[in-house]
Amino acid sequence: MKLNIIVLAKQVPDTRNVGGQAMNDDGTINRSALPAIFNPEDLNALEQALLLKETNPGSRVTLLTMGPHRAADILREGLYRGADEGILLTDRAFAGADTLATSYALASAIKKIGSYDVILCGRQAIDGDTAQVGPQVAQQLGLPQVTYTRRIISLNEGMVTVERSIENGVEIVETSLPVLLTVDGTAAQCRPANAYRLLRFHRAAIPTEQAAEGFRYSKQIVADEALALKEWNLVHINGDAARCGLAGSPTKVRKVDNVIFKAKESKRYSAGDEDIKALVGELLANHTIG
Amino acid sequence: MNYYTDNKVLKHYLKHPLMQRIVAMQEDNYSQAEQFNYAPMDFEEAVLGYEQVLNLVGELCAEVIAPNAKEIETEGPRLEDGRVIYAPATERNLELFRKAGLMGISMPREYGGLNFPRTVFILIEDIVCRADAAFGNLWGLQDCAETILNFGSDEQRNRYLPRVCAGETMSMDLTEPDAGSDLQSVRLKATLDKETGQWYLDGVKRFITNGDSDIHLVLARSEEGSVDGRGLSLFIVDKKCGAVHTRRIEDKMGIHGSPTCEIVFNHAPAELCGSRRMGLIKYVMALMNGARLGIATQSVGLAQAAYNEAVEYARSRKQFGKTIINFPAVYEMVGTMQSRLDAARSLLYETARNVDMEGQFNDLARRRPLTPEERAESKLFAKKADALTPIIKGMGSEIANLNAYDCVQVHGGSGYMRDYVCERLYRDARITSIYEGTTQLQVVAAIRYATSGFYAQLLDEYLSVDVPETLAPLRSRIENLAERYKSAVERVQSFDNQEALDFMARRIYEMAAYSLMATLLLCDASSDGELFASSLSRFVALAEAVVAGHAEYISNFTIEHLSNYSKQ
Numbered sequence: 001m002k003l004n005i006i007v008l009a010k011q012v013p014d015t016r017n018v019g020g021q022a023m024n025d026d027g028t029i030n031r032s033a034l035p036a037i038f039n040p041e042d043l044n045a046l047e048q049a050l051l052l053k054e055t056n057p058g059s060r061v062t063l064l065t066m067g068p069h070r071a072a073d074i075l076r077e078g079l080y081r082g083a084d085e086g087i088l089l090t091d092r093a094f095a096g097a098d099t100l101a102t103s104y105a106l107a108s109a110i111k112k113i114g115s116y117d118v119i120l121c122g123r124q125a126i127d128g129d130t131a132q133v134g135p136q137v138a139q140q141l142g143l144p145q146v147t148y149t150r151r152i153i154s155l156n157e158g159m160v161t162v163e164r165s166i167e168n169g170v171e172i173v174e175t176s177l178p179v180l181l182t183v184d185g186t187a188a189q190c191r192p193a194n195a196y197r198l199l200r201f202h203r204a205a206i207p208t209e210q211a212a213e214g215f216r217y218s219k220q221i222v223a224d225e226a227l228a229l230k231e232w233n234l235v236h237i238n239g240d241a242a243r244c245g246l247a248g249s250p251t252k253v254r255k256v257d258n259v260i261f262k263a264k265e266s267k268r269y270s271a272g273d274e275d276i277k278a279l280v281g282e283l284l285a286n287h288t289i290g
Numbered sequence: 291m292n293y294y295t296d297n298k299v300l301k302h303y304l305k306h307p308l309m310q311r312i313v314a315m316q317e318d319n320y321s322q323a324e325q326f327n328y329a330p331m332d333f334e335e336a337v338l339g340y341e342q343v344l345n346l347v348g349e350l351c352a353e354v355i356a357p358n359a360k361e362i363e364t365e366g367p368r369l370e371d372g373r374v375i376y377a378p379a380t381e382r383n384l385e386l387f388r389k390a391g392l393m394g395i396s397m398p399r400e401y402g403g404l405n406f407p408r409t410v411f412i413l414i415e416d417i418v419c420r421a422d423a424a425f426g427n428l429w430g431l432q433d434c435a436e437t438i439l440n441f442g443s444d445e446q447r448n449r450y451l452p453r454v455c456a457g458e459t460m461s462m463d464l465t466e467p468d469a470g471s472d473l474q475s476v477r478l479k480a481t482l483d484k485e486t487g488q489w490y491l492d493g494v495k496r497f498i499t500n501g502d503s504d505i506h507l508v509l510a511r512s513e514e515g516s517v518d519g520r521g522l523s524l525f526i527v528d529k530k531c532g533a534v535h536t537r538r539i540e541d542k543m544g545i546h547g548s549p550t551c552e553i554v555f556n557h558a559p560a561e562l563c564g565s566r567r568m569g570l571i572k573y574v575m576a577l578m579n580g581a582r583l584g585i586a587t588q589s590v591g592l593a594q595a596a597y598n599e600a601v602e603y604a605r606s607r608k609q610f611g612k613t614i615i616n617f618p619a620v621y622e623m624v625g626t627m628q629s630r631l632d633a634a635r636s637l638l639y640e641t642a643r644n645v646d647m648e649g650q651f652n653d654l655a656r657r658r659p660l661t662p663e664e665r666a667e668s669k670l671f672a673k674k675a676d677a678l679t680p681i682i683k684g685m686g687s688e689i690a691n692l693n694a695y696d697c698v699q700v701h702g703g704s705g706y707m708r709d710y711v712c713e714r715l716y717r718d719a720r721i722t723s724i725y726e727g728t729t730q731l732q733v734v735a736a737i738r739y740a741t742s743g744f745y746a747q748l749l750d751e752y753l754s755v756d757v758p759e760t761l762a763p764l765r766s767r768i769e770n771l772a773e774r775y776k777s778a779v780e781r782v783q784s785f786d787n788q789e790a791l792d793f794m795a796r797r798i799y800e801m802a803a804y805s806l807m808a809t810l811l812l813c814d815a816s817s818d819g820e821l822f823a824s825s826l827s828r829f830v831a832l833a834e835a836v837v838a839g840h841a842e843y844i845s846n847f848t849i850e851h852l853s854n855y856s857k858q
Binding site: 191192193194195196197199200202216219220224234 | 328329330331334338339340342343346350386389390391392404844
């Protein structure tokens with residue numbers, strides 16, 4: 001069965017390698033000081049898409065991201081690893097979006113794509129850690145959703161069976177297509193970039209990049225249409241400006257507190273029953289467990 | 291972490307002026323862009339592509355291959371029903387590199403390869419071997435495909451090369467229990483069934499790296515009754531025939547992840563590769579030269595790993611209230627390790643470029659007759675390649691061992707424990723000066739270029755490079771090295787005695803090697819002083835000490851001295 005698969009991805013600051021200038025004085029992230037990367041769990045989602053494509057020859061994997069022009073980098077990254085097509089949603093009107101406005105823009109873009117069987121995205125992004133965008137997109141499109149996907153067990157005749165993580169184990173659920181799955185970091189790691197694809201797709205570009213001075217691959221893009229990345233704005237997706245960006249975001253950040261962990265000293269407990277009992281009691285009392 | 295971007299020296303070799311020409315020839319003047327969507331349109335795009343692939347390799351090596359090395363080394367491959375089962379992490383490494391499209395680096399695109407030039411293949415191998423020398427072997431054996439490409443039939447190329455590019459592994463089955471360094475005495479029997487025209491192999495091969503490979507190249511005696519190298523032919527054997535079995539995996543000192551096998555051919559159907567009787571004298575000679583460059587690269591990768599481990603430890607370990615890198619006894623060791631590494635790498639890439647150009651001309655000659663100028667140039671590249679290969683193989687591997695030794699030393703007691711990477715490097719490095727021809731055999735291969743004056747000529751050529759004012763004093767010191775080398779050769783030749791020459795060859799060889807490395811590092815420092823100047827000044831001081839020591843030995847030598855050894 002040929003599937004149309006959409007993978008939602010986000011370019012995020014690499015918060016795993018945080019240096020001294022990582023935070024602005026007001027507590028927000030200084031994006032220019034951190035390398036921009038493909039959100040790790042979105043890579044897990046991409047791998048699930050590519051596995052589906054392997055078992056369903058002729059399927060198509062479209063990568064969709066929202067962000068500034070430089071987010072085209074992760075579209076290329078996705079192409080290097082096996083995606084077929086990349087779409088960048090970019091418009092000043094999208095700036096400052098919270099999760100609701102983001103999911104509205106993404107859902108509008110998916111409607112514009114039109115035909116889809118499976119939408120995959122990471123469980124959450126490492127910058128915001130909300131885990132809201134995936135579920136909200138499903139909601140806006142009126143689709144069934146499975147969160148915390150570890151593995152797609154089977155997909156046929158309009159049904160999909162998925163193994164998902166739950167608190168103390170896994171759960172196997174079945175639902176109908178089309179479906180949105182959010183994938184977590186315990187799922188299969190994404191395959192590496194492929195050298196042949198690197199050599200071909202490093203020329204892929206959005207129209208803005210193609211128009212920039214010094215762009216060398218216009219001829220190749222005409223000859224090889226897979227190199228033409230799409231660039232959509234508010235008008236392309238028939239979006240309502242009032243529901244996008246800052247204007248469409250009910251979330252207001254009132255203030256950001258810098259939390260500095262002060263406790264430096266460690267406590268020692270002996271291996272005796274008494275001490276362990278005291279430790280458990282203390283952990284229960286401060287709600288670390290239980 | 292990324293083993294390409296963290297080592298700026300590698301990029302320097304991508305930017306060498308000769309690369310323009312190498313790449314243009316490799317790409318047949320960029321004529322493949324229409325036919326293959328991943329072929330570059332010009333030099334600039336080709337180099338960008340190499341960098342992107344090097345970047346990918348650097349990331350995979352730092353993030354996956356190096357971290358897997360310990361598990362692979364502990365678990366190792368095992369034998370099951372005549373088949374080699376790799377350690378699970380080895381399988382994962384191979385699968386990763388297959389998915390990344392890194393199994394047909396230098397094969398032409400028509401067979402599914404990346405069509406990268408030799409020099410870029412070596413850069414990739416340099417990085418892979420830094421991460422895990424044992425995996426470097428399994429991966430690096432894809433290089434055997436060159437033999438099928440250059441000497442096989444069209445039909446063999448079409449059948450085997452796409453399989454290699456897709457990730458099937460190869461081996462070169464040369465050594466036998468009684469034919470090690472002396473391959474002329476290979477006995478494995480090849481018989482031709484005259485009715486069907488089918489060849490069959492019977493016999494045993496020993497010490498075969500990756501002996502249970504998918505596609506074997508086998509040296510066998512096709513001419514019954516012959517006793518020397520002219521009775522040997524080269525064969526291709528497909529593992530799928532089911533008539534080749536591994537009966538033993540050697541228990542080695544190092545490179546545990548690379549299975550070294552004793553294999554039995556039991557009437558295994560085989561295909562002749564190239565012409566009969568040319569097996570050893572033509573094909574294996576070419577194959578071995580390629581393999582020697584491969585081991586030289588593995589050596590440089592190991593020397594790099596050893597340097598990195600040493601410098602990292604020396605910067606973090608504190609004794610007597612300061613980090614140990616601040617003690618002269620330690621920084622002398624670490625600084626020397628780096629300069630030996632840089633010098634070996636300068637020589638490695640000079641050799642690689644000459645091997646590359648030799649191959650480019652051979653390819654061109656298969657497409658059209660060369661002009662007389664091209665023929666002359668091609669011969670010179672071939673000669674340089676042949677002269678430099680034994681120097682970098684022998685000297686590079688010795689340097690890998692020196693660096694591994696010093697790396698353990700910098701770690702002190704901890705270095706003797708299995709907890710640190712350095713003890714693995716120490717054991718892995720040890721094979722490099724033995725396999726694919728011991729250092730002693732590299733000396734034998736090199737010495738004729740010393741006595742003919744060719745190395746002296748090369749030294750003069752490299753020393754004529756334009757150097758910035760700041761490097762002029764170092765150049766004149768290197769000129770002195772070259773002079774001392776030339777007089778030592780003269781002195782040894784003046785005995786007019788073969789045994790004296792053989793006895794002294796190793797010293798002459800090292801003098802040539804240190805002088806050549808110093809001149810080549812000078813060339814690199816001339817184009818990028820920031821990267822190399824400090825390392826160069828350390829290396830020149832070291833080379834002076836080595837060359838002076840040997841010169842002293844040679845000038846005090848008398849023929850009578852030989853008898854002190856022969857009476858042992």
